[in-house]
Amino acid sequence: MEIVVSGIRPTGNLHLGNYFGALKNFISMQNEHDCYFFIADYHSLTTHPTPQDLHGNVKQVLVEYLAAGLDPEKATLYIQSDVPETAELYLFLNMNAYIGELERCTSFKDKIRQQPQNVNAGLLTYPTLMAADIIIHKATKVPVGKDQEQHLEMTRQFANRFNRLYNVDYFPEPQAYNFGKSLVRIPGLLGSGKMGKSEGEGNAIFLADEPAAIRKKVMRAVTDSGPTTPNQEKPEPIQNLFQLMSVVSSKDTVDHFNDLYNNCQIRYGDMKKQLAEDMIHFTTPFRERIKELLNDEAYISKVARMGKEKARASAAKTIKEVREIIGFKSF
Numbered sequence: 001m002e003i004v005v006s007g008i009r010p011t012g013n014l015h016l017g018n019y020f021g022a023l024k025n026f027i028s029m030q031n032e033h034d035c036y037f038f039i040a041d042y043h044s045l046t047t048h049p050t051p052q053d054l055h056g057n058v059k060q061v062l063v064e065y066l067a068a069g070l071d072p073e074k075a076t077l078y079i080q081s082d083v084p085e086t087a088e089l090y091l092f093l094n095m096n097a098y099i100g101e102l103e104r105c106t107s108f109k110d111k112i113r114q115q116p117q118n119v120n121a122g123l124l125t126y127p128t129l130m131a132a133d134i135i136i137h138k139a140t141k142v143p144v145g146k147d148q149e150q151h152l153e154m155t156r157q158f159a160n161r162f163n164r165l166y167n168v169d170y171f172p173e174p175q176a177y178n179f180g181k182s183l184v185r186i187p188g189l190l191g192s193g194k195m196g197k198s199e200g201e202g203n204a205i206f207l208a209d210e211p212a213a214i215r216k217k218v219m220r221a222v223t224d225s226g227p228t229t230p231n232q233e234k235p236e237p238i239q240n241l242f243q244l245m246s247v248v249s250s251k252d253t254v255d256h257f258n259d260l261y262n263n264c265q266i267r268y269g270d271m272k273k274q275l276a277e278d279m280i281h282f283t284t285p286f287r288e289r290i291k292e293l294l295n296d297e298a299y300i301s302k303v304a305r306m307g308k309e310k311a312r313a314s315a316a317k318t319i320k321e322v323r324e325i326i327g328f329k330s331f
């Protein structure tokens with residue numbers, strides 16, 4: 001059994017791309033491994049130092065992940081700021097993190113460009129905080145996308161450096177958890193690229209979307225003027241529409257529209273109507289569960305408390321040992 005850690009940024013609502021991407025894998029991992037999934041609210045301050053509604057954002061993310069299937073009885077689901085041991089380990093790691101390597105980090109360079117008015121030390125040390133999140137539980141596996149690989153490499157660097165400097169074999173080297181073929185790429189509705197919000201709200205279908213919003217977005221999805229020769233190849237926006245259909249509709253439905261396309265008889269309006277209804281059918285249980293959970297304060301606080309207890313037990317053990325290794329002693 002592996003010890004798995006993953007952080008979730010408390011920004012924005014879950015969409016179908018998230019669900020069919022990492023989330024489905026989290027849901028299956030929680031049955032097989034010792035998983036720690038946390039909401040990275042400390043990290044969010046590096047880009048949003050004075051959030052409007054930090055607590056509300058964290059609650060929304062927690063609720064949506066629960067609604068999507070993360071199980072607090074199986075995984076340890078917690079909020080980063082509930083485990084201040086993380087901040088202490090971050091402090092220790094920062095003492096042995098070098099300005100040069102932090103400055104060379106690609107995500108830091110990107111952030112300098114994105115927010116030149118706020119190049120704070122938290123941004124520079126984002127990778128040490130992430131390393132602290134991971135090694136505080138002595139994780140062996142971290143499910144990360146391509147964009148996080150460099151951070152994971154830095155985590156290994158910091159963990160190894162700690163072992164070397166203090167002459168111990170304490171932290172394991174966390175490796176990327178490879179999903180392989182189970183990572184389905186979900187395209188956006190507005191033509192090219194994957195589903196996400198960066199191309200505008202209309203590009204993504206959120207688990208919490210109301211039926212009317214889903215119909216509106218799907219009907220506005222990008223198409224073309226239609227096929228003119230039988231069995232012709234599908235251009236990207238049409239390919240995307242079929243890909244979306246393949247995750248929410250039955251095989252018969254997909255085959256039906258595929259045949260119409262191949263006979264040059266397809267009417268995209270009809271296809272979109274069907275796709276919208278199938279998306280509504282698929283997302284409805286999630287939306288209903290999200291609404292239910294948002295009103296269940298008692299359950300939410302029970303989940304948060306459980307997660308905090310389990311995560312702190314693990315983190316406190318590490319911090320106690322790390323303090324001993326470095327040489328802190330109480331008088």
Ligand code: TRP
Nearest residue numbers: 005006007008009040130133134
């Ligand atoms: N940096 C990650 C992201 O942007 C979030 C994150 C914070 C994380 N701490 C982590 C991911 C620890 C995995 C493990 O998505």
